[in-house]
Amino acid sequence: MADFRAITRQGLWANNPALVQILGMCPLLAVTTTVVNGLGLGLATMVTLVLSNGTVSIIRDWLKPEIRIPVFVMVIAAIVTAIELAMNAYVHDLYLALGIFIPLIVTNCSIIARAEAFASKNALLPSMLDGFMMGLGFTLVLVVLGSMREILGQGTWMADAHILFGEAARSWKVTVIDDYKGFLLAILPPGAFIGLGVLIAIKNVIDARGAKAVRQMPEPIVAGAEAEARA
Amino acid sequence: MSRLFRTATSPHVTTSNSVTRVMMTVFLALIPGIATYVWLFGWGVVINILFAILVALVCEGGMLWLRKRPLKPFLSDGSAVVTATLLALTIPPLSPWWITLIGVGFAIIVGKHLYGGLGYNPFNPAMLGYVLLLVSFPREMTSWLPVITFSQHPLDFTQSLSYILGGHLPPGLTIDALSEATPLDSLKNNLRQGNTIAEIRAQLGLDDATSRMLSIIPIFGNFGGKGWEWVNFAYLLGGLFLIWRRIIGWQIPVAMLASLAGMSLIFYGVNGNAYVSPMFHLFAGATMLGAFFIATDPVTAATSVQGRLVYGAGIGILVYIIRVWGGYPDAVAFSVLLMNMTVPLIDARFKPRVFGHLK
Numbered sequence: 409m410a411d412f413r414a415i416t417r418q419g420l421w422a423n424n425p426a427l428v429q430i431l432g433m434c435p436l437l438a439v440t441t442t443v444v445n446g447l448g449l450g451l452a453t454m455v456t457l458v459l460s461n462g463t464v465s466i467i468r469d470w471l472k473p474e475i476r477i478p479v480f481v482m483v484i485a486a487i488v489t490a491i492e493l494a495m496n497a498y499v500h501d502l503y504l505a506l507g508i509f510i511p512l513i514v515t516n517c518s519i520i521a522r523a524e525a526f527a528s529k530n531a532l533l534p535s536m537l538d539g540f541m542m543g544l545g546f547t548l549v550l551v552v553l554g555s556m557r558e559i560l561g562q563g564t565w566m567a568d569a570h571i572l573f574g575e576a577a578r579s580w581k582v583t584v585i586d587d588y589k590g591f592l593l594a595i596l597p598p599g600a601f602i603g604l605g606v607l608i609a610i611k612n613v614i615d616a617r618g619a620k621a622v623r624q625m626p627e628p629i630v631a632g633a634e635a636e637a638r639a
Numbered sequence: 640m641s642r643l644f645r646t647a648t649s650p651h652v653t654t655s656n657s658v659t660r661v662m663m664t665v666f667l668a669l670i671p672g673i674a675t676y677v678w679l680f681g682w683g684v685v686i687n688i689l690f691a692i693l694v695a696l697v698c699e700g701g702m703l704w705l706r707k708r709p710l711k712p713f714l715s716d717g718s719a720v721v722t723a724t725l726l727a728l729t730i731p732p733l734s735p736w737w738i739t740l741i742g743v744g745f746a747i748i749v750g751k752h753l754y755g756g757l758g759y760n761p762f763n764p765a766m767l768g769y770v771l772l773l774v775s776f777p778r779e780m781t782s783w784l785p786v787i788t789f790s791q792h793p794l795d796f797t798q799s800l801s802y803i804l805g806g807h808l809p810p811g812l813t814i815d816a817l818s819e820a821t822p823l824d825s826l827k828n829n830l831r832q833g834n835t836i837a838e839i840r841a842q843l844g845l846d847d848a849t850s851r852m853l854s855i856i857p858i859f860g861n862f863g864g865k866g867w868e869w870v871n872f873a874y875l876l877g878g879l880f881l882i883w884r885r886i887i888g889w890q891i892p893v894a895m896l897a898s899l900a901g902m903s904l905i906f907y908g909v910n911g912n913a914y915v916s917p918m919f920h921l922f923a924g925a926t927m928l929g930a931f932f933i934a935t936d937p938v939t940a941a942t943s944v945q946g947r948l949v950y951g952a953g954i955g956i957l958v959y960i961i962r963v964w965g966g967y968p969d970a971v972a973f974s975v976l977l978m979n980m981t982v983p984l985i986d987a988r989f990k991p992r993v994f995g996h997l998k
Binding site: 589591592593594596598602 | 749771775
């Protein structure tokens, strides 16, 4: 029985696809110019991960190891094609904004990595949960990076939300900095690299602080008592 | 140990070289260039330099404190001052204070300290700061001034200060009205419109009195870009002083200027009406500042003699390519950064022969 809490922790923090595995960099760096674009692609990736992990987990016992990678790729490609068609139909503006990066989800390494490393060895439910949590972790990074770049780059937050959430969301746009002249670097590719570097650095600092706090904790008394009992 | 055997191993002859001395000599060598620049383009240059130095020292101190490094030796070594001065010399004389703040801050914090501080940075910090500004704020970074004698409204010191710090210009003026394209930029635009060099020269190479009468900002001076030829000339003098003082080697400037001149000579020789003369390329834009003060940064440049020749030649060729066929009018910063990337490769390829070993 897989530990659901461990899977959640792995996907969201300890083994986050974007911050720790550094996978799926191409869409991560390319589409995070705004929050909405990042969120849109993050959700599409998450759905792909859940479905591909689920499918791979179901068929894992019939797979010959020699041909597993082509099978994974075909499964993922089929799912991504379905998602692309659905996005074209229901969120057409977002589909246009993301462009080539939707079909490119097929080549997102984090998806095939989860199929190979997790779904092909685990049961259906843990696999789908893993896909969901990995996708959520990826989406969170996309949203945070998109927020950083959008606020710094054009002084707004959640601009053009209607392309993802429909007409009602048009007013969600928050102007963070009034009369902002724009900081093009944040929108351009270097801004993505620098922003991601900053996020990874922040995560590493938090982890280092946590490790330090654990080391400085006094030895639990129980351990001493157990040791004595054993002795 | 007795006094007799104090110098047991080589080197036996030492100089009083130190980072501080090198940096201060570089600063000294910049003074003729700075003076000419101020004389031709106004007080904004001085304000930019002083503000940049202030920002650099604050950022340097802050980063040293964060990195738990001793403050005094690093703050007084002058490297931050030189970085700030070089950056301030590359931005337009009337740049708002936040341009300097962002550029210098990025140069010192990201370009220098995040890579490990002085001696560890793979990219020239001043050029990183400049490129950041150029790609982020194209409008502010292209608001150059004409030579002061051609300006309709030359600003004095307090007016420049008031614009740089507060954004206030004398009534009735806007920065767009004050600013003019640089010679390189103007040349590029004219060539794009299909004009030949002869046509451009007939219009924008007139003598001062006629130009002023027709209110034209000339781009051709006596031998280079109008105004910029003298700034470049002064940097050249400062650079020769640095070579004479053995602060920099001759290889990088010579290779860079020779390859730039060679490239422009070839194309000028083939079609003198579409490609401007080598002298214009040598004495316009940031050529001399780049050749003597920026490309020769001891940390980010190649180290061996052959390596330096290759490195310098690469910069010169890239400058020509980007100036003539690229999107930007000048290209010293991009070329230096691109060649900075190749430095590990160059250093690995052109290792000096170790004494006693055959090739």
